[in-house]
Amino acid sequence: MELIDIYDKDGNKAGAVRDKEAPLGPGEYRMAVGMWIVDRGGRIFLTRRSMEKKYAPGKWENPAGHVQAGEDPVHAVIRELFEETGLTVREKQITLLGRSCTWPYIGRDFGVRMDVDLNEVRFQKGETCDAKWVTFEEFAEMARAREFAPSLTDHMRDYRDAFLDFTEHPGSTALDFLTAEE
Secondary structure (H helix, E strand, C coil), rough: CCCEEECCCCCCCEEEEEECCCCCCCCCEEEEEEEECCCCCEEEEEEECCCCCCCCCCCECCCEEEECCCHHHHHHHHHHHHHHHCCCHHHHHHHEEEEEEEEEEEEEEEEEEEECCCHHCCCCCCCEEEEEEHHHHHHHHHCCCCCCCCCHHHHHHCHHHHHHHHHHCCCCCCCHHHHCCC
């Protein structure tokens, strides 16, 4: 059982703690976090969801997960990155890219610039099973081809411009389709 805090749509703790699988009431949200890694060549790091996952098995995504009860989003994303990949970052290395709100989740997405040797990535059984680097163009094509977990593109609608700036593609129209509901 994994306990999580319950939040309102503005990201404030609602004062309730539940199992992450428990149903939510009206106006209640879970908080998710994600980490975008971009290397010095501008490539984007992606992980593949384990085939054992109930939601979106085998789909690609950025390292992500739930904020546990009593945890703040920054420490949650650092923990999730380590659990899913074995990679470590320090708080001062990461940047908040944006916030999202797509029921039943509110999200906080962060970015870090670092080079990662794929041979050093350690996968978490039942969570991740592969990793790769993609160019921005490959990323956009994967999004159009729906190779990502739907939650990735749903949340990115709310911070797309910050993501484009972080990946050094400000003003790009390659992800414009993410602004409209599919």
